Every structure is written in structure tokens, then in C-alpha cells.
Amino acid sequence: MSDFPALTTIAVAGTFFIAGMVKGITGMGLPTLAMGVLGALISPITAASLLLVPSLVTNLWQMAAGPNLGRLARRLWPMMAGVVTGTVAGSAVLADGASGLTTVCLGAVLVLYAAYPLLARQAMVPRRHEPWLSPMVGLTTGIVTGGTGVFVIPAVPYLQALDLEKNELVQALGLSFTVSTLALAVGLTLQGAFRPDNLISSILAVAPALAGMWAGQIIRGKVGPTTFRRWFLIGLLGLGAEMLIAPLL
Known part of the structure; x- marks a missing residue:
């Protein structure tokens, strides 16, 4: 972030702090919010590069927290x-x-x-459909990740539909996000779009992201996560709609 003007650096650090706070409260949302806001401040490719290390650090922690990683990896490897x-x-x-x-x-x-x-009701995916559905969901998620830097659609709704136990779901999301982050780093590197200075800036972004997660975990005990998540999603809906419509105006 040292290559950015002072105001941009402050805005980027603030974005990672807020995105980390959202993840601390809800367990997810860091890359989605960070890409949404940063995409309006800097180029999407730069925003995606900045996201890599903070996302990897937080998602490795989420993936490793729990005893079911091996079983989930065997079940979800096609995805x-x-x-x-x-x-x-x-x-x-x-x-x-x-x-x-x-x-x-x-x-x-x-x-x-x-x-x-x-808006949608929670869907359920029978176990017998996973062998053919998991690779399709994974491939679609990957294409969306490669094109936008956001790795939640359709992976998150799909994993939520597998009827996993709560802690298993959190760990499965961490696994999916970690793999997506590493794959995005590989893809950008192969395209020649990930430079050493991007890595340094991305490492610097870890501190505000972790500080935000710490603050979010404190807030979680004082503010209902369900209410917070609802208003967070409404705000994200408005941000996405603005980004979708603005080029057409």
C-alpha cells in the first residue's frame, strides 16, 4: 500500500479493517466487501492482488479450526x-x-x-447428487473468482445446502476460500499480473484485516450477528446494484 497516495492508502486500510470486522462478526464477507469497495477506488486487478494475503491468512485459520478437515477434503475434492x-x-x-x-x-x-x-429459501442437496454437482459448482465458482476476485458464488449457497453441521460448514467454507485464494494467486501469476510490489502491499493489508476481525469478535458479543448480517447484505446489495448500473447511465 506504500505505492498509493496517502488518502488512498487510508481508504484501503479502512476497507480491510471494516471487511475484517464483518468477517469477525459473521464468519465471512471479507473478500466480498473488500473487492466491492476497493473496486470503486482502484483497478479490480490491483484490488484482487491486495486481497490475496489477508484472505489467505484469515481463511487458513478458518480452515484449520476443527477436526474434520481430512473428511471434508475427501468429500469436496471434486469441487x-x-x-x-x-x-x-x-x-x-x-x-x-x-x-x-x-x-x-x-x-x-x-x-x-x-x-x-x-430472498431465497434454503435449498438442500441430496448426497447422491454431489458427485456430478460438486465439480460443476466448483468450476462455476472458479470462473467467477477468476473474473471478479470474489469466490462466494455459487460455492457458499451450495455448501450451505449440503446439510453440514455448523462447525463443519465453517470449516468447509474456509477450505473453499483457501483453495480459491491460492488458485487466484496462481492464475494472476501465470497471467503476469501479480508483481512483487503487489505482494508487499497485500502483506501490509493483513494488519488492518486482523485488527478488524478482533474488533468484530468483540462486537459479536454485543450485537446480534443475524441482525448485523441482514443489514450488511442490504448494504452489499446496494453497492452491487450501483456497480452494475453505473456504466449504463
Whole structure:
């Protein structure tokens, strides 16, 4: 972040703090909120590069917290393989620097991410459908990740539909997010879009993200996470709609 003007540096640090706070309260939302806000301040490719290390650090912690990682990895490996394939292939969109198209796509993903839990009923996926559905969901998630830097659609609704126990779900989300982050780093590197100075800035962004998570965990005990998450999703819906509509005006 040292290469940015002072005001931009403050805005980026503040964004990671708030995004970390949201993750501390709700258990998710850091990459989604960070990409949504940063995409309006800096280029999407730079925003995605900044996101890599804070996202990886927080998601490794989430993935490692629990005894079921091995069992979840064996169950979800077809989805993870699809995530890697789709992300590496889709990263060419971000690397192309077509910020207008990427911003519109990012806006659409934010709208879907926010609208689904607000409006849709919780779906259930029978275990017998996982062998063919998991790779499709993983590949679609990867393409969206490679094109927008956001790795929640359709992975999060799908994992929520697998009827996992609460702690298993949190760990499964951590696994999916970790694989997506690493795959995005590989994709951007192969496209020549991830430079050493991006890595330094991304490492510097870890501190405000972790500080935000710490603050969010404190707030979680004072503010109902369900109420907070509802208003967070409404705000994210508005942000996504603005990004989706603005280029058309």
C-alpha cells in the first residue's frame, strides 16, 4: 500500500479493517466487501492482488479450526478441483485490465451474493447428487473468482445446502476460500499480473484485516450477528446494484 497516495492508502486500510470486522462478526464477507469497495477506488486487478494475503491468512485459520478437515477434503475434492481449473482459466479476464466489464460482473456477483440469503429459501442437496454437482459448482465458482476476485458464488449457497453441521460448514467454507485464494494467486501469476510490489502491499493489508476481525469478535458479543448480517447484505446489495448500473447511465 506504500505505492498509493496517502488518502488512498487510508481508504484501503479502512476497507480491510471494516471487511475484517464483518468477517469477525459473521464468519465471512471479507473478500466480498473488500473487492466491492476497493473496486470503486482502484483497478479490480490491483484490488484482487491486495486481497490475496489477508484472505489467505484469515481463511487458513478458518480452515484449520476443527477436526474434520481430512473428511471434508475427501468429500469436496471434486469441487475444489473445479475451483482451481475455473479460477486459473478465468483469471485472464482480470488480467486483461478490462475494468468496465470486470466492474459490471463484480456488481452482478455482489447482487446475487446479497440477494440469495435475503430472498431465497434454503435449498438442500441430496448426497447422491454431489458427485456430478460438486465439480460443476466448483468450476462455476472458479470462473467467477477468476473474473471478479470474489469466490462466494455459487460455492457458499451450495455448501450451505449440503446439510453440514455448523462447525463443519465453517470449516468447509474456509477450505473453499483457501483453495480459491491460492488458485487466484496462481492464475494472476501465470497471467503476469501479480508483481512483487503487489505482494508487499497485500502483506501490509493483513494488519488492518486482523485488527478488524478482533474488533468484530468483540462486537459479536454485543450485537446480534443475524441482525448485523441482514443489514450488511442490504448494504452489499446496494453497492452491487450501483456497480452494475453505473456504466449504463
